[in-house]
Amino acid sequence: MTRIEVDVEEGRARCSLSTGLLSPRVLSCDDTGARVALVATGALLLAGDAVRIDVRVGPGAWLHVVETSGTVAYDARGGTATWDVTIAVAAGGTLVWEGLPFIVAAGADVTRATTAELGTGATLLLRETLVLGRTGEVGGDLRSGMRCTLAGRPALVDDLRLDASRTAPGILGDERVVDSVLCLGMRPPATAPSPGRAHLDLDLPGALVRSLGRDAHTGSLDAVWGQWLAHVAGAPRPGAAEPPAVPHPPPSQPRPSQPRPSQPRPSQPRPSQPRPSQPRPSQPS
């Protein structure tokens, strides 16, 4: 099981990591948080694979998870694979997870489950790009479940059943890419209306922008991601006496539309954005 834990202890962020099918590597670290890359330790995702990623962010800490390549779930030839993510962000903590495309090839049969529990004043910013089929393929079967709570109350519960029935009118129809940015724990800024995209303000503080498209290039939410990341990074955190130490948004980079091979390539994670070592100047209020 892959595990990433970040806690603030004695004025210093402490990361506790363990390696599973994905290996976490610290890219940078400061007093209250860290940027951590997830690197595949072998070919993913094959029949029988059970990826488990547990992420815990301690009180007042921040964590930015960076994926170094997208993931392809390959033809399972009758087998199945699972991808389970468990997230816990304690009071005042911040987790930013920039997921790269998760591609479900023809013949794959994958169940994804993401569970996130946020404490009071915690924030989660999560990118998820689901792609049904490589170019020219119909794609395999995917069930993708999301269960998020905010201070113990349900905030978002959403099960997408994207098997052969997904082409039904109203589910996905002819679309095959489901790109989403979820912000929980605070209400992110409004986004401009755009065809094929919906901005959904949740009942509790938070919003989901979901874009549906034919390929990974159209309807991309890179701009929304950048906008919301800046918002999350600039938000004052409860209990924080000093300016927030959440990283500046990285400069917008084109996301790979096709994943790179999944061999471990520790020398080739995306370059980490150096963070300023001094605290950000406080915003005029």
Next chain:
Amino acid sequence: MHQVTGTHPDVLLMLLADARLPTGGHTQSAGLEPALRAGMAPRDVPAYMAARLATTVRVEAGTAVVARHVALGPARAADGAPTLADVRAAWAARTPSPALRETSERLGRGYLRLLRRLWPDHPALAVLEEDLPTRGRRGALTVAGTARPAAGVPRPLVLGVLAACAGLDAVRLARLVAYDDAQTVAAASLKLEPVDPAETTTWVLAAGPDIDDVVAEVSHLTDPDHIPAHGAPLMEQWAEHHARTTERLFSA
């Protein structure tokens, strides 16, 4: 005692399934008008009906069934027993589209008015007033200083309380929610596309097995956490777009 006593539950079931009930059902197309405007082919209406029964209708029916169970109050004294506020929270978490939540709460107000008139002294209504005291009240319809309407009580939750008052069991309630959705699609299609009314009736009849699947999935539920959460991303987009459209036949 109950104002409506001695009336067979089947009559009450027919009453609740009747489009002539004064609850504003005529303003609804179950998302069909938004779907057709977005370019869905009219020949796909039966498939659309089935897609709803596989997704959003299960959230609705599950919410109604659990609300009925909670309103009947068998576990009310127990610590940590779910309240109707928990049922509403579970429904809201499963309905990320604000347009769909607002539509449901607007319809809920109509049912709530009827409920208060028909069963003013029923214990199930008392549970609703206790658990969600400020919701759906006249005078509490807008949040001061904002354009957003105050949160109401979603339609399936009120339907669940109505079922508790009317003596409808969970199976009948789930079937009512599913049938009503299919019939709403069928009736709306008559106003949106040139189609033979007998033809649309065959669609509802053909959806029978799908309606039974809904009943089988939700009628035993008692826990808000177990309410199905099957999403329909395109329907959400269409609903959001329709809510910002001015020239429309149906409100949703």
